[in-house]
Amino acid sequence: MNNFSGIGRIVMDAKKGNGVVNSLLAIKRIYKSNDNQTADFIPLTLFGHQADNFDRLTSKGDKIGIDGSIKTSKYADENGEVHYGWSVVVNHFYLLSSKPHNDAPKDWM
Template sequence: MNTVQLVGRLTKEIDLRYTTSGVAVGNFTLAVNRNFTNEKGEREADFIQCVIWRKQAENLANFTRKGSQIGVEGRIQTRNFENQQGQKVYVTEVVVNQFHLLEPKEVTEKRPRETQTNTGNNQGFVGQNQSNMGQTPQYNWNEPDYMKLEGQPLNIEEDDLPF
């Protein structure tokens, strides 16, 4: 059984991008508080990488902002690839099947919206903004920003997609 349920806060806006075939994919980090405090009495958190696909990715990006409290349900996925230095890199992330908004719309709307800027070499994706909403961008799926490995191709076959 591979089931994950998390409640936490978004560390930044959802990084919404599209594959070459127009499939939406959102990457985000969820800060999840631990149930205990450390020796200093401080509460620690785990920062968990998540990915969400298709219409749910677009909805999550549209209805949340940095700091929004959400619940997610999904599964843990691990994958690996070889980087430019020939080293095998492992990635573990939660593939989200469902999300739940856990704060009122009014609270979310009071949060300032971060501006999406494409920094670094992230050809292959585009941040979601007003200028490209409703359009299917023509980009190559080859250098995902969330992996922080510029120039590393990511080969995803139809069989790898969670739907």
């Protein structure tokens, strides 16, 4: 089973290209770690209509909830060194900010 659910704030405006949107979600930790970090930063990836809606309805600082799955990747750079990456592929997102967006449909809320 590969499920991820989280609530946090969008750290950067969406980067859109070829029907794909990438963003970053900060999720506050419930404890202070040894490295003094108070949040984890989760890379997000959205596709198709979800990507369009995310780009249109969200902006930096908005509080959202997400459901998705973790996707890993592997690639070699120009020197042949192998790198690994990961992101959460978002299946659903939920707007949790109290402010409505001006471009949201009237029946959205």
